[in-house]
Amino acid sequence: MTEARKPGFSDCNNATLRRAARSLGRFYDDALASSGLKGTQFGLLFQIHVSNEPAMSTVADALIMDLSALGHTLKPLIRDGYVETFPDTNDRRIKRLRLTPQGQAKLDEALKLWSVAQRQFEGKVGAEQAAKLRAALDAVADLDLEMPTAAPSP
Amino acid sequence: MTEARKPGFSDCNNATLRRAARSLGRFYDDALASSGLKGTQFGLLFQIHVSNEPAMSTVADALIMDLSALGHTLKPLIRDGYVETFPDTNDRRIKRLRLTPQGQAKLDEALKLWSVAQRQFEGKVGAEQAAKLRAALDAVADLDLEMPTAAPSP
DNA sequence: TTTAATTAGTGGCATATGCCACTTTCGCCG
DNA sequence: CGGCGAAAGTGGCATATGCCACTAATTAAA
Numbered sequence: 001m002t003e004a005r006k007p008g009f010s011d012c013n014n015a016t017l018r019r020a021a022r023s024l025g026r027f028y029d030d031a032l033a034s035s036g037l038k039g040t041q042f043g044l045l046f047q048i049h050v051s052n053e054p055a056m057s058t059v060a061d062a063l064i065m066d067l068s069a070l071g072h073t074l075k076p077l078i079r080d081g082y083v084e085t086f087p088d089t090n091d092r093r094i095k096r097l098r099l100t101p102q103g104q105a106k107l108d109e110a111l112k113l114w115s116v117a118q119r120q121f122e123g124k125v126g127a128e129q130a131a132k133l134r135a136a137l138d139a140v141a142d143l144d145l146e147m148p149t150a151a152p153s154p
Numbered sequence: 155m156t157e158a159r160k161p162g163f164s165d166c167n168n169a170t171l172r173r174a175a176r177s178l179g180r181f182y183d184d185a186l187a188s189s190g191l192k193g194t195q196f197g198l199l200f201q202i203h204v205s206n207e208p209a210m211s212t213v214a215d216a217l218i219m220d221l222s223a224l225g226h227t228l229k230p231l232i233r234d235g236y237v238e239t240f241p242d243t244n245d246r247r248i249k250r251l252r253l254t255p256q257g258q259a260k261l262d263e264a265l266k267l268w269s270v271a272q273r274q275f276e277g278k279v280g281a282e283q284a285a286k287l288r289a290a291l292d293a294v295a296d297l298d299l300e301m302p303t304a305a306p307s308p
Numbered sequence: 309t310t311t312a313a314t315t316a317g318t319g320g321c322a323t324a325t326g327c328c329a330c331t332t333t334c335g336c337c338g
Numbered sequence: 339c340g341g342c343g344a345a346a347g348t349g350g351c352a353t354a355t356g357c358c359a360c361t362a363a364t365t366a367a368a
Binding site: 038065068069070073075076091092093094 | 322325326327334
Binding site: 010011012013015017019021022024027039040065114117118122124125134137139141143146 | 165166167168169170171172173174175176177178179181182193194196197200201204217218219268271272274275276278279283284285287288290291292293294295296297299300
């Protein structure tokens with residue numbers, strides 16, 4: 001036996017990941033609080049900002065997020081006038097996204113707050129280490145995980 | 155020139171972590187689907203299982219979760235008869251938690267499904283690597299992060 | 309011991325996410 | 339061309355999480 005495992009911390013990769021996400025999420029949320037944005041909203045605005053008037057499905061894909069979940073998450077941002085949608089000229093199914101001027105301004109404001117949190121975090125764990133962790137997380141996120149369900153392809 | 159670069163989306167530790175959590179969460183959720191439990195519920199049942207009739211605040215603490223959030227998350231599990239509460243004999247403020255026999259059975263059932271997912275995951279990234287990642291995540295979760303902008307304590 | 313400060317939970321409100329059932333469009337055939 | 343299956347979104351339902359305001363019970367002060 002290795003050691004007396006502390007009774008409470010499971011080996012579950014998922015549980016560990018969620019726990020860390022809750023912890024870090026609160027930190028970033030606190031940092032962004034004065035802007036009125038949550039960490040997720042900031043991330044979403046940023047993703048739209050760096051994309052080229054992306055379709056909703058494109059953003060959902062990039063963030064590995066359910067399309068309907070994206071739709072829901074987008075609502076408060078549209079309601080508050082930070083994001084607007086407009087139809088694709090070629091495919092009427094597609095709704096493209098872009099930041100409004102206010103959205104752009106809000107993002108700029110939030111970026112300042114974000115960078116403080118980011119520096120704070122990297123100061124604690126080290127920029128190197130943080131980069132490595134992000135790389136590992138991206139690798140995990142992009143894994144092609146599939147449960148060995150019955151009947152793969154007949 | 156330290157500037158002139160837009161912080162790539164992937165530079166945000168929080169966004170990267172959430173993205174990975176969404177991805178992995180879906181995988182574990184899929185694996186547990188037939189049990190009717192979500193990954194978070196499984197984790198919560200497990201935490202209660204390995205603890206000794208813990209108080210709600212103890213569980214919330216272990217999972218780095220807001221106490222009220224725990225209360226909400228607990229509701230469906232109590233409603234479905236997997237968890238029950240009972241008052242602490244010494245401190246009437248405290249509500250302790252335990253699994254019901256059905257909860258225990260459901261956990262046993264879910265553990266089988268979970269281990270398949272867990273093996274699947276570790277088969278992809280390697281058990282060593284997975285353990286390292288969990289350690290890194292636990293370290294991040296337990297960091298004492300605080301924004302320096304907080305009011306100076308007199 | 310009466311009171312102030314703290315701790316444990318609850319309930320309400322708001323966002324975050326997912327799945328499923330539908331609807332509208334497209335693109336691809338036969 | 340007409341129909342069919344895939345793709346993009348929407349809306350509803352349910353869980354996941356947090357914060358805030360409030361209540362009840364304890365403990366530390368005065």
